[in-house]
Amino acid sequence: MTSAHGPIAIVGAGIGGLTCARTLQQYGLRVTVFEREPSARSRSQGSMLDLHDTGQAALRAAGLVEEFRALARPEGQELRGLDPVTGELVHHELPADATVSAPEIDRGQLRGLLLDSLAPGTVRWGRPAASVSRVGDGTARLHFADGTSEDFALVVGADGAWSRIRPALSEATPAYTGRTMVETSLDDVDTRHPELAHLIGNGSLVAKSAGTMLWAQRNSGGHVRVYTGFEAPHDWHIRAGLDFEDSEAVRAHLLGMLDGWHDGLLGLLRNSDGGFVSRPQHVLPVGHTWTHVPGITLLGDAAHLMPPYGIGANLAMLDGTDLATAIATHDDLDQAARAYENLILPRAAAAARACADMTTSMTSDTVIDVDAARRHLNEKIREAQPAG
CATH class of the missing domain: 3.50.50.60 (FAD/NAD(P)-binding domain)
Structure with missing residues (x-):
């Protein structure tokens, strides 16, 4: 040395x-x-x-x-996989052993x-x-x-x-992959939204269909980050006439994309506290x-x-x-x-x-x-x- x-x-x-x-x-x-x-x-x-x-x-x-x-x-490390239409638990991973x-x-x-x-x-x-x-x-x-x-x-x-x-x-x-994640969040989920806290569990929840995914991840302090992932052009929000300063318009657009999904899952977007941030994926x-x-x-x-x-x-x-x-x-x-x-x-x-x-x-x-x-x-x- x-x-x-x-x-x-x-x-x-x-x-x-x-x-x-x-x-x-x-x-x-x-x-x-x-x-x-x-x-x-x-x-x-x-x-x-x-x-x-x-x-x-x-x-x-x-x-x-x-x-x-x-x-x-x-x-x-807990992961709960839900059916996007019925909300049924179809996959459940619990924390792995120490090894x-x-x-x-x-x-x-x-x-x-x-x-x-x-x-x-x-x-x-x-x-x-x-x-x-x-x-x-x-x-x-x-x-x-x-x-x-x-x-x-x-x-x-x-x-x-x-x-x-x-x-x-x-x-x-970096090149755009063709996939985008839109992030939002919920605060104090255990107290304010106990039904969503139960749905998520101690770790993460995921539901997906036809290339579209809804992912919720529990952070410390009762904070939850929620991501809607989908395939779209890089300027998808411009084509849709969306301004990310208008959270309600973005929320309505995302809920429209997930039309027919289980109401409990849609509650992750309906009840979000934070604004919405577009995160296009590059590699x-x-x-x-x-x-x-x-x-x-x-x-x-x-x-x-x-x-x-x-x-x-x-x-x-x-x-x-x-x-x-x-x-x-x-x-x-x-x-x-x-x-x-x-x-x-x-x-x-x-x-x-x-x-x-x-x-x-x-x-x-x-x-x-x-x-x-x-x-x-x-x-x-x-x-x-x-x-x-």
Whole structure:
């Protein structure tokens, strides 16, 4: 292990970038995280995340397993599959035993755990990156939106789907999959909507028909996120004459799409408290790769954007600890980045192929078996790892 490396910059304070920063600091290495958001609480961090073998391995490497277990909700692994017309329970998964467990945790809580584990001042808030360029001596120059720049021995793009760092390595851009999720939410569901709380159970509820899906996911504190998923052109809402500022018009449109569905399921939309947010699904090509460039690399969605099944988040965390460990165990920073890329790119390709298999299951009328899908994913990832 060495601490002689020059300064490292991570662009993006998502869970992948923060896991990398935490692990680097565990090794005694210098790192700064640059984030465009003005503060840690400037926006919601999204829904629950189930921590797979990959995510749990990353937390072990980061020394945060016990802190995670204190916040996790193992009961959140429950999945209830309902017939969309009759409301009948047709599939029921209860939390798995400890050997294959994938406990749920609020993404915001997980991000907070990681932020709290960092040395004060590690994250520089309100510092959006614009691009990165090579200086010529193996270092990289990080350019910010305000026109300033700083030089680093390594710049890590952990800035998500629309990464500002990726163009320095790859011409690939995310492509729309043809599927969109519209998100809304309910608050204090156990008290205000006990019938819906009973319908959902302790974890998630899903109903689907002819490529359309309704998904409800319990978060901590009685908060429930609800998603309506369907195939549509990217500008479907414009064609429908919808303005997402008009929540009632969006609600009416979605209820019309689900005409004939069971009234209890439609209650998830009728009673929602939050507005509606359109979340079109984009992906990078399966097997996305790049020619190595000294001083620059990628992790997480910036490297391997996949459908939002939670897989990408788990891999982003594992990317982070693998990169930090490679840096700490190589005297040469460029060799470390090469070793890291040789490790994570085959794994990401295998996960992307497994995601494609899951997409087929998610969009068909067959019952979703989350445990089976997770086993399939983990098997494909293990097959892609180098021997030893």
